[in-house]
Amino acid sequence: MLKTNKKGNWFELTIPEIWDGISIEELFQKKWNSPKKLTHQFRMEQKVLVNGQKFPWNKPLETGYKLQVKLFEEEEINIPPHYMEISILYEDDHVLMLNKPPYLNTHPNDLLKDTNTLVNAASFYLQSKGEMRNIRQIHRLDKDTSGAVLFAKHPLAGAILDRMLESREIKRTYIAIVHGLFRQKKGTINEPIGRDRHHATRRRVSPTGQKAITHYQVIKEVPKQQLSFIKCWLDTGRTHQIRVHFSHLGHPLVGDILYGGKPLVKRQALHAAKLEFIHPFTEEKIICHAPFTDKPAIFKDIDLNHI
Structure with missing residues (x-):
């Protein structure tokens, strides 16, 4: 597990020994598989520092260096917030995992008219915590399907998790x-x-x-x-x-x-009973089980911890 920290708008990561000699460019392109356009944006807008200073993107990083990435900026909200009770399975500075109840759409089909969805509820939750950013849905479930749904809290997490889903590194x-x-x-x-x-x-x-x-x-x-x-x-x-x-x-x-x-x-x-992946920013193995919520129960005598 990597040593990380949040300092205001900045995400700080201590370069581990196994990353000694890697460059910022290699970190974005190979470790995180960040899209070229987004990587270019971080570079041009100087949203990456090393030990609090500008640092050449192709220069090797050393063990113990503090890499700072500006990830937690406020955004113009384009997903209308809508309050409803939500069940949180996992949350940190980068991701949010919710247990979707049945009979609820994952996302709106019309942003203005259709606000009673899990995405809108997640948007409300984020804003209620003072995190003025757009929530990013990584995958979806049918309206009548229940269970674990993964969201990203900022653009880089969203891009990385999208690629991980494509390459089957997120197992559902x-x-x-x-x-x-x-x-x-x-x-x-x-x-x-x-x-x-x-x-x-x-x-x-x-x-x-x-x-x-x-x-x-x-x-x-x-x-x-x-x-x-x-x-x-x-x-x-x-x-x-x-x-x-x-x-x-x-x-x-x-x-x-x-x-x-x-x-x-x-x-x-x-x-959707179980969701597991290696966290892209901490390298921690995340395994979440989503409890059944139907009343009366549909899935009887199933131990989720053994699936």
């Missing part, structure tokens, strides 16, 4: 209840997903669709009701991926009427 594990019992208790679904030409919102497995890979494992069965509880994790993040893939296998999600599930519960039985 879901719990779902599906119809039917599996012969194969563990497997991988590798089927491309595209739009359904006959339905505006539905997706389908299609040879011309985008690559989509879902791994799964059965964790509990209810033979009398012909139901299976599964955990699954994704190599890709296609719209409705889990719902489409299991429907395609003949095991639609319980409650997912759009894809053939029966309305045994009021929503699709899908929960």
